[in-house]
Amino acid sequence: MRAVTNKRWFCSALLLATWLCSTVLAAQTFPIKDKPITIVVPFSAGGPTDRLARDMAEALRKPLGGATVVVENVLGAGGAIATQKVAKAAPDGHTILIQHIGMATMPTLVRKPGFQVDADFTFLGMIHEVPMTIVARPTLEANDYKQLTAWIAKNKDKVNLGNAGVGSASHLCGLLWQASLRTEMVGIPYKGVSQAITDLMGGQIDLLCDQTTNTMTYIEAKKVKAYAITSPKRLSLPSLSGLPTMQELGVKGFQVSIWHGTYAPKGLSAEVQAKWYAALRSVLTDPAFVKKQEALGAVMITDKRISPEEHRKFVLSEIAKWSPIIKAAGVYAD
Numbered sequence: 001m002r003a004v005t006n007k008r009w010f011c012s013a014l015l016l017a018t019w020l021c022s023t024v025l026a027a028q029t030f031p032i033k034d035k036p037i038t039i040v041v042p043f044s045a046g047g048p049t050d051r052l053a054r055d056m057a058e059a060l061r062k063p064l065g066g067a068t069v070v071v072e073n074v075l076g077a078g079g080a081i082a083t084q085k086v087a088k089a090a091p092d093g094h095t096i097l098i099q100h101i102g103m104a105t106m107p108t109l110v111r112k113p114g115f116q117v118d119a120d121f122t123f124l125g126m127i128h129e130v131p132m133t134i135v136a137r138p139t140l141e142a143n144d145y146k147q148l149t150a151w152i153a154k155n156k157d158k159v160n161l162g163n164a165g166v167g168s169a170s171h172l173c174g175l176l177w178q179a180s181l182r183t184e185m186v187g188i189p190y191k192g193v194s195q196a197i198t199d200l201m202g203g204q205i206d207l208l209c210d211q212t213t214n215t216m217t218y219i220e221a222k223k224v225k226a227y228a229i230t231s232p233k234r235l236s237l238p239s240l241s242g243l244p245t246m247q248e249l250g251v252k253g254f255q256v257s258i259w260h261g262t263y264a265p266k267g268l269s270a271e272v273q274a275k276w277y278a279a280l281r282s283v284l285t286d287p288a289f290v291k292k293q294e295a296l297g298a299v300m301i302t303d304k305r306i307s308p309e310e311h312r313k314f315v316l317s318e319i320a321k322w323s324p325i326i327k328a329a330g331v332y333a334d
């Protein structure tokens with residue numbers, strides 16, 4: 001009997017020692033020499049999420065000890081495929097996800113997103129927030145928001161609106177906008193907005209609602225027409241300061257801020273999470289990185305939400321905030 005108890009004790013101690021060793025080793029060896037770090041982006045190359053990830057990949061290299069940081073675009077299902085992929089990846093710190101507000105809206109917007117935010121992910125910290133703009137093809141005859149709504153009413157059932165897939169930020173924005181106008185447009189889904197904006201410029205689609213970090217360059221170059229911004233206040237950037245807020249235009253409660261955060265699969269050790277936190281903090285204070293994002297209308301997260309725990313609390317609060325709004329607007333997607 002005593003021998004059995006001793007054996008059990010020995011086995012438990014051995015298991016504990018093995019776990020401790022692997023945790024310490026993971027922390028010591030992160031990043032693992034010669035193993036690239038992959039930032040998974042749920043949308044196509046050239047869109048706002050992709051651009052942010054590529055800027056981050058560059059800025060992260062130094063704080064991650066010179067590691068190779070690559071971006072992988074995993075497309076489909078409005079970002080759900082990439083999110084599911086990272087949820088199932090090895091929690092060694094070498095695979096992380098950059099995802100936007102979809103992390104909090106998809107669980108209500110889409111009936112089966114295929115991931116559970118709190119159960120499947122280790123939160124790493126938030127990056128920035130960006131308002132959205134309503135933009136149109138350059139040939140659309142409306143010159144302000146009032147004319148735009150009149151044009152939409154006149155062309156009922158024929159107006160089409162691009163999006164980055166069911167559950168994406170542009171999809172959410174479009175659904176809320178249609179609900180506010182009490183109208184339905186024809187949704188044209190893409191696997192990211194880079195192709196949507198190309199088609200918008202070419203006149204293949206009429207409208208798009210997307211982050212300023214994507215639309216601003218095209219607004220400045222007058223390749224698309226812009227009508228409104230979804231921030232609570234106008235932006236002070238010269239090319240966007242003329243854009244009225246939805247609030248100003250009388251569309252009460254239409255405020256959408258697209259925040260972006262970083263995630264690792266659940267099970268990441270506290271040590272590797274701390275290394276990621278330090279690396280992300282250094283990116284958020286990298287003047288070149290910050291300048292580039294702010295020039296595109298983004299507001300860097302500088303408050304407590306840069307910490308993993310506050311990031312987690314914020315995402316859970318966003319799920320609670322958006323769920324009744326989405327339900328009240330009746331804007332579910334199957």
Ligand code: ASP
Pocket residue numbers: 043044047048049050163164168169170171191192193194210211
């Ligand atoms: N901005 C897109 C969205 O609507 C995604 C992207 O292409 O970055 O979610």
